[in-house]
Amino acid sequence: MSTVRLGIYEKALKHTDDWDSFFVQVRDGGFMFMDISVDESPERMARLDWSPAQAREFRAAADRQGVQIGGMCLSCHRKVGPGSADPKVRQEADDIFRKAIDLCHEAGIPVVQVAGYYAYYEEPDAGQRARYVDSLRRAASYAAQAGVMLGIENVDGNDVTSITKGLAICDEIHSQWLTMYPDIGNLAEQQLDTTSELKAGEGRMLAIHVKDVLPGQPRRIPMGTGVTDFAAAFKELKRQDWSGRMMLEMWNDDAPNSSEISSAARQKVAGWLADAGIEVASR
Numbered sequence: 001m002s003t004v005r006l007g008i009y010e011k012a013l014k015h016t017d018d019w020d021s022f023f024v025q026v027r028d029g030g031f032m033f034m035d036i037s038v039d040e041s042p043e044r045m046a047r048l049d050w051s052p053a054q055a056r057e058f059r060a061a062a063d064r065q066g067v068q069i070g071g072m073c074l075s076c077h078r079k080v081g082p083g084s085a086d087p088k089v090r091q092e093a094d095d096i097f098r099k100a101i102d103l104c105h106e107a108g109i110p111v112v113q114v115a116g117y118y119a120y121y122e123e124p125d126a127g128q129r130a131r132y133v134d135s136l137r138r139a140a141s142y143a144a145q146a147g148v149m150l151g152i153e154n155v156d157g158n159d160v161t162s163i164t165k166g167l168a169i170c171d172e173i174h175s176q177w178l179t180m181y182p183d184i185g186n187l188a189e190q191q192l193d194t195t196s197e198l199k200a201g202e203g204r205m206l207a208i209h210v211k212d213v214l215p216g217q218p219r220r221i222p223m224g225t226g227v228t229d230f231a232a233a234f235k236e237l238k239r240q241d242w243s244g245r246m247m248l249e250m251w252n253d254d255a256p257n258s259s260e261i262s263s264a265a266r267q268k269v270a271g272w273l274a275d276a277g278i279e280v281a282s283r
Contacts, residue, residue: 001241002237002238002240002241002243002278002279003243003278003279003281004243004245004273004281005033005245005280005281006030006031006032006246006266006269006270006280006281007026007031007033007034007068007070007245007246008026008031008034008247008250008266009034009035009247009248009249009251010036010037010073011037011251012248012249012250012253012258012261013025013026013252013253013258013262014253014255014258015253019057019058020061020064020065022034022061023061023062023067024065025258025259026067027067029262029263030263031248031266032067032068032281033067033069033245033247034067034068035069035070035071035072035073035113036069036071036072036073036109037072037075038073038074038075038076038100039073039076040075040079044076045076048096048099048100048103049099050103052106055106056106058107059108059109066283069107069108069109069110070110070111070207070245071109071110071111071113071151071181071245072103072111072112073113074097074100074112074114074115075115077093077096077114077115077117078115078117078120078121079120080092080093081093081118081120081122081128081132082118082119082132082135082136083118083128083129083130083131083132083135083159084119084122085122085125085127085131090135093135094138094139097135097139098139098142101143101146101148102146105146109148111149111151111206112148113151113153113207113209114139114151114152114153114181115153116152116153116154116155116159116161116166117157117159117160118131119132120159128159129159133169133172133173136150136169136173137172140173140177140178141175143175143177143178144175144176144177149178149206150177150178151179151181151206151207152178152179152180152181153166153182154166154180154186154190154197155186156186156218161186161192162187162190162192162197163180163187163197163198163200163201163205164197164200166180166182167180167200167201167204179205179206180201180204180206181205181208181209182197182198182208183211183249184198184209184211184229184230184233185209185211185213185226185228186213186218187228187233188226188227188228189213189214189216189217189218191215194228194229194232194236195232195233198233198236203240205242205244206244207245207247208244208245208246208247209249210246210248210249211223211228211248211249212224212225212227212228213227213228214227215227219251220251222265223250223264223269224268231272231275234272234273234275234276235276237276238278248262248265248266250262250265
């Protein structure tokens with residue numbers, strides 16, 4: 001039977017510097033795992049320089065609270081583009097990949113979610129995609145040595161905007177350590193056909209992001225109020241008998257009741273999954 005484990009994005013919950021307290025929020029919200037964020041902010045990018053002891057203590061805090069670490073959302077590559085025309089920026093992007101993979105190895109994090117942005121803040125040029133692929137090829141080789149999976153996320157914008165485009169890159173690199181980490185909300189934001197895109201990814205999706213969106217608004221849309229076609233997505237996943245981790249991507253960290261918002265969203269998603277005949281794993 002198709003079975004999923006529901007998890008939550010770090011930014012969906014109230015920020016705290018105490019990881020034990022943070023993981024209590026994850027556990028008490030009914031989630032089985034959390035995906036950590038390494039975004040463009042200096043504070044979160046600094047995590048790439050954690051010592052092995054800091055990485056292990058992060059994992060130990062999760063273990064103490066009975067929470068899994070599902071993956072790392074490595075979105076700082078939107079700022080430091082692997083496909084940049086500047087060789088210094090490309091070198092920094094490569095360094096970020098290696099540091100992220102090392103951190104995952106030390107902390108026991110199984111997956112790095114790779115943002116599908118070539119060079120987000122630069123003007124497009126004919127070589128951006130090729131440079132992005134070259135960087136990702138080097139990252140996949142390093143990830144294979146560390147035993148860490150890489151999953152490309154289809155994103156907003158104009159680069160890897162679909163599962164189909166991401167799979168084309170995976171086929172070029174041809175590494176067993178690189179596959180897709182689809183975002184069904186971003187499919188809707190791009191006004192793509194959810195069913196056909198998920199069908200294209202059959203057998204090649206290691207985890208899935210769940211969020212709601214509006215056209216031109218890929219973030220901060222309350223679950224169930226946007227245009228994401230959850231019914232179609234979950235029906236197709238049921239057809240595939242897909243099982244795995246499904247992470248609710250939300251941004252509630254500035255809300256005083258972030259835990260309640262996240263828990264309510266989890267209940268909605270669990271209900272939609274049940275309607276599609278997909279079981280939600282419990283502790």
